[in-house]
Amino acid sequence: MSDAYSPVPELNRLKEFDERIGNHYYATGFELLDFDKLDAAGGYSDEQEFIDSFLCFAYANHSGSLYTLWRMDDREDLATLPVVVFGDEGGIGIVAKDLRDLFRQLGCDWPQWPSWDGAQFMKPDPDDEPSPRHEEYVAWLHDTFGLTPPDNPGDLLAHARREYGAQLENWVDRFYEED
Template sequence: MPELNQLNDLEKQLGGHFISDGFELFEFGEAKHDGWSDAQEFIDAFIPFAYANGSGAGYALWRVDDRADLATLPIAVFGDEGGIRLTARNLRDLLRQLACDRPLRVDWGGASFAEYDGYHREREGAAEAHATYVEWLNQHFGLAPADDPDELIYAVENELGERFEAWIKPFIEEG
């Protein structure tokens, strides 16, 4: 995906500093969700690509259909403490959420971006890395941080939440 390749280049440029609290790309498609279900249909329906927070939650594209442009697929998050939720309608919405630099919380009850507490920006270079990301986002995609990243979660839940819940239910036992 060109967008993720560009983001990967930016992460390399930043020398290990997070662009957003806890977000970090990993090998595209690396199976980090196969412990949730052993059903091949479930495993094939998600394309993992990044850690969502510092405690192990992970983002994946949900193959809701067979569209060719993967960047337009909805984004799901696999919670480190349980729960699989939709977080964004597409990659651009996720990029706008990340520009808010707030930690993502996810469990069986839902997903939301917590209020910013600032601890990670106190590390040397962290604030500059995030500012570089926000500038990069505007230059490459003409996008700005979301006014409220949770509004983008509500949007995808309103659009696809019931469909996602119905699809995932046969594969997952809620904790």
């Protein structure tokens, strides 16, 4: 049995960074959680196939939305799976085409605000202070993966939505339980 945080090397490297900087935010609202299946399937479905298809790894914002990897197929490299957010007040949406794109989005330090219309990033007010360890994160992102943040995290979100949005929506519709 491995002591690694997850079966995803990229997430393990982020966890090492996270532990090194201590209890400080490096991206607005982002906080790593225990790597596991989506507990209670985010209120969407109790079907085991649905539950097993989402690997939860972080809070997406300060109000409890969750970032997950969507296990849409049986690929071995979990870091290449699309990243999906489950909104704390409902809604589910594609955020990034893979973990590295999410890491780049986090480098923008913009809040994630999922809704029933899907994921979205909100541009911070000019007076907002950056996350306390944001600059360290951006340096880590470059040093570790050779990546830089985009000018707007919504650009990567739009690309992921074009690639996977309809597929996720059709797949979720098979399981969604309306009251």
